[in-house]
Amino acid sequence: MNESHTTEPIPNALLSQPDFAVPAALAAEADELITHYPVKRSASLMLLHAFQDHFGYISQQAVVWIAARLELAPINIYELVTFYPMFHQKPVGKCHLKICRTLSCALGGAYELHEHFCKKLGLDAKAHGPQTTGDGKYTVEFVECLAGCGTAPVMMCNDTFHEGVSLKKADEILKGRGQ
Numbered sequence: 001m002n003e004s005h006t007t008e009p010i011p012n013a014l015l016s017q018p019d020f021a022v023p024a025a026l027a028a029e030a031d032e033l034i035t036h037y038p039v040k041r042s043a044s045l046m047l048l049h050a051f052q053d054h055f056g057y058i059s060q061q062a063v064v065w066i067a068a069r070l071e072l073a074p075i076n077i078y079e080l081v082t083f084y085p086m087f088h089q090k091p092v093g094k095c096h097l098k099i100c101r102t103l104s105c106a107l108g109g110a111y112e113l114h115e116h117f118c119k120k121l122g123l124d125a126k127a128h129g130p131q132t133t134g135d136g137k138y139t140v141e142f143v144e145c146l147a148g149c150g151t152a153p154v155m156m157c158n159d160t161f162h163e164g165v166s167l168k169k170a171d172e173i174l175k176g177r178g179q
């Protein structure tokens with residue numbers, strides 16, 4: 001792809017990260033990941049995961065950097081960030097609580113569960129989108145089906161999956177996270 005494409009502006013910018021700097025280890029990890037695929041573009045998701053693991057979210061600058069490394073236009077990376085809900089467009093808390101609200105879980109008490117977490121953490125249960133506590137420790141958000149419909153309500157705390165989450169179990173999850 002033409003090199004000029006790598007500097008095209010992103011049409012709907014993510015958060016800017018003025019202090020963005022890619023450490024040598026992360027750049028090396030990106031280059032190593034690229035070697036796993038027959039074409040560079042196929043490494044896009046893996047690079048996004050690596051950058052999110054490092055920075056906690058995907059910024060405008062990260063999109064431009066990754067696109068340049070893969071010889072793509074920023075839009076090719078940006079569209080992945082906005083399509084896949086696992087990519088964070090802004091920083092999330094160290095403890096990220098994702099509560100499924102799709103039908104089985106909604107019927108099983110997902111909304112009560114979400115409200116319970118929000119109340120305990122001083123967040124607004126009615127607000128739209130992910131809510132993060134002022135100290136940056138906790139983020140609560142609704143997500144769609146986590147593929148555990150038979151044991152609703154289900155949720156994730158970072159990468160840990162929890163099934164049949166009662167309010168009591170919710171308190172235990174928070175307690176295990178220092179709340």
Ligand code: FES
Pocket residue numbers: 100101102103104105106144145146147148149150152154
């Ligand atoms: S509906 Fe919640 S896991 Fe499927």
